[in-house]
């Protein structure tokens with residue numbers, strides 16, 4: 679099992695200070711510009727001869743940065759799962775269409791699917807995107823996951839890291855956050871004296 683850090687956490691600080699919203703907005707704009715530069719640099723040209731599995735991991739890392747950028751401008755929410763490809767293309771500048779395609783995938787515009795249970799504010803080790811058969815705006819769980827491209831499967835987690843999992847490791851993937859502890863749910867209740 680291989681795993682690497684995805685870089686930016688993609689989290690914005692929530693503040694009750696009214697003046698902070700402008701700062702956050704400015705930060706978003708800057709992030710999108712930086713993201714565009716990062717995406718262009720991350721996307722390997724065919725001449726670089728990257729191994730297909732490495733290029734595929736870079737695709738997922740790139741899509742993870744696009745997801746984080748989307749979250750920053752949408753109040754910490756991922757795109758609607760049934761439209762995630764369209765929404766990322768429409769709203770994240772500089773995201774190359776090639777980032778949606780694995781070079782070992784067959785026809786089709788996209789070889790990745792989104793886990794609709796992933797929550798940007800939830801557990802960081804939950805699956806966000808994973809390799810699947812061809813399909814645009816695919817959303818679902820393990821039933822869509824495939825190892826046909828590389829005999830293993832590349833997976834992007836909520837924290838932006840990319841994992842390569844073998845067939846015997848797929849069962850260990852986490853698809854949803856644990857329920858919140860009771861003490862968090864009751865936060866704000868008046869403590870007994």
Ligand SMILES: [Zn+2]
Pocket residue numbers: 730731734735780781782783809827828832
């Ligand atoms: Zn792949």
